[in-house]
Amino acid sequence: MASFDAVVIGAGAAGLFCAGMAGQLGSRVLLIDHGAKVAEKIRISGGGRCNFTNREVGHSNFLSANPHFCRSALARYTPQDFLALMARHQIAWHEKHKGQLFCDHSAQDIITMLLAECAKGQVERRQPCGVQAVRHTGSAFELDTDRGTVSAAKVVVATGGLSIPKIGASDFGYRLARQFGHRVIEPRPALVPLTFASADWEPLVPLAGLSLPVHVRTGAGKAAGQFLEDLLFTHRGLSGPAVLQISSYWQPGTALQINLAPDTDLEESLRQAKASSRRQLANELGSLLPARLAQAWLSTRVGMADKPMADQRDKDLQQLATSLQSWQLTPNGTEGYAKAEVTAGGIDTRELSSQTMESQRTPGLYFIGEVVDVTGWLGGYNFQWAWASAAACARAMSQATSMSQ
Numbered sequence: 001m002a003s004f005d006a007v008v009i010g011a012g013a014a015g016l017f018c019a020g021m022a023g024q025l026g027s028r029v030l031l032i033d034h035g036a037k038v039a040e041k042i043r044i045s046g047g048g049r050c051n052f053t054n055r056e057v058g059h060s061n062f063l064s065a066n067p068h069f070c071r072s073a074l075a076r077y078t079p080q081d082f083l084a085l086m087a088r089h090q091i092a093w094h095e096k097h098k099g100q101l102f103c104d105h106s107a108q109d110i111i112t113m114l115l116a117e118c119a120k121g122q123v124e125r126r127q128p129c130g131v132q133a134v135r136h137t138g139s140a141f142e143l144d145t146d147r148g149t150v151s152a153a154k155v156v157v158a159t160g161g162l163s164i165p166k167i168g169a170s171d172f173g174y175r176l177a178r179q180f181g182h183r184v185i186e187p188r189p190a191l192v193p194l195t196f197a198s199a200d201w202e203p204l205v206p207l208a209g210l211s212l213p214v215h216v217r218t219g220a221g222k223a224a225g226q227f228l229e230d231l232l233f234t235h236r237g238l239s240g241p242a243v244l245q246i247s248s249y250w251q252p253g254t255a256l257q258i259n260l261a262p263d264t265d266l267e268e269s270l271r272q273a274k275a276s277s278r279r280q281l282a283n284e285l286g287s288l289l290p291a292r293l294a295q296a297w298l299s300t301r302v303g304m305a306d307k308p309m310a311d312q313r314d315k316d317l318q319q320l321a322t323s324l325q326s327w328q329l330t331p332n333g334t335e336g337y338a339k340a341e342v343t344a345g346g347i348d349t350r351e352l353s354s355q356t357m358e359s360q361r362t363p364g365l366y367f368i369g370e371v372v373d374v375t376g377w378l379g380g381y382n383f384q385w386a387w388a389s390a391a392a393c394a395r396a397m398s399q400a401t402s403m404s405q
């Protein structure tokens with residue numbers, strides 16, 4: 001039976017990074033993936049340019065039932081560390097909106113870099129290669145795979161979340177965690193478009209394709225989330241960065257509150273226009289908001305659109321302003337894992353070491369990346385978590401390896 005210091009299951013962002021680093025730190029590593037290709041999510045990320053990290057990363061950019069868990073790993077492997085690695089591989093990048101860093105050329109540059117790092121660490125790769133069973137034999141693990149049984153002192157689970165099943169996502173990590181007695185925080189689609197009942201949405205269907213900056217919020221207390229970002233109307237509901245971000249905080253059955261004109265005091269603007277403007281309300285509102293939005297909003301308010309500003313009732317104008325600046329709406333669901341960028345929830349971090357990502361139940365078993373209950377905002381945070389959790393694990397494994405030699 002072939003024997004390794006560590007077997008890493010899942011050759012995505014976290015698995016490739018961890019395998020390469022552990023190999024270079026002296027561990028004999030086998031990296032297994034059930035897909036024919038590695039890192040498919042890196043390939044499709046950031047519109048093909050991979051938003052690989054963010055300039056500013058802190059624990060408040062992540063959701064978790066254990067919000068401080070990610071601090072240690074993030075502090076010990078920073079965006080600057082990843083940029084230094086990219087510099088060594090001469091990969092050009094640029095900064096976009098809100099500190100988001102993208103490859104100049106292609107996401108493939110990152111994949112090529114991670115594969116080169118694995119080669120440098122003499123990592124053995126097997127793919128496509130499924131894993132049927134993992135047993136703990138006391139001092140080591142045995143894994144039954146499509147290419148025979150292997151043994152290792154350590155097993156790293158880097159199988160990611162459930163989003164985009166057609167490119168290899170599976171629930172393997174959650175099943176394995178449960179097998180070893182770990183709790184799993186119920187997984188749910190996150191960074192995902194939200195949908196609404198078709199009867200409620202009907203009047204807004206003509207707005208499909210419209211994008212505008214909004215302020216959106218949901219939840220209360222520690223579970224509250226709020227973002228100032230662009231919103232996109234779709235045929236079935238809402239998308240765009242504002243809605244993808246808030247979807248991670250949204251709980252089924254609860255409402256969102258959206259300010260569709262975050263930079264304007266609409267009530268005051270309409271009050272002033274009533275005193276001075278000769279225009280009809282439709283024209284006046286159309287100068288304060290995108291015209292299509294103004295038109296759709298007024299289509300449900302009988303008789304208001306064509307009436308001159310001077311003839312509008314104060315109460316009606318006030319209600320109109322409130323409906324646009326405190327728009328309350330309750331999604332009936334999400335577009336699901338087929339469209340979600342990530343999976344929120346996952347392996348409960350209260351049973352993992354925040355220093356090493358090692359199981360507190362089964363020494364030698366590690367969980368890294370998205371399979372863990374740490375979910376980043378949109379903007380490069382999920383990849384930074386993949387790199388940082390992988391680095392914490394790789395360093396810890398190599399310390400353990402060198403001590404046992």
Ligand SMILES: Cc1cc2nc3c(=O)[nH]c(=O)nc-3n(C[C@H](O)[C@H](O)[C@H](O)COP(=O)(O)OP(=O)(O)OC[C@H]3O[C@@H](n4cnc5c(N)ncnc54)[C@H](O)[C@@H]3O)c2cc1C
Binds near residue numbers: 010013052129171
């Ligand atoms: C469309 C899209 C765009 C995204 N864009 C960005 C972005 O720009 N910036 C950002 O920070 N994040 C982005 N993300 C999120 C990011 O891709 C993930 O958070 C990140 O890839 C997680 O890394 P991971 O290694 O934990 O999991 P993954 O990268 O998903 O890798 C998991 C690996 O495990 C393998 N695997 C699964 N089950 C098994 C099994 N049973 N046996 C063997 N192997 C298995 C899979 O084949 C896969 O290779 C995006 C996600 C999507 C879907």
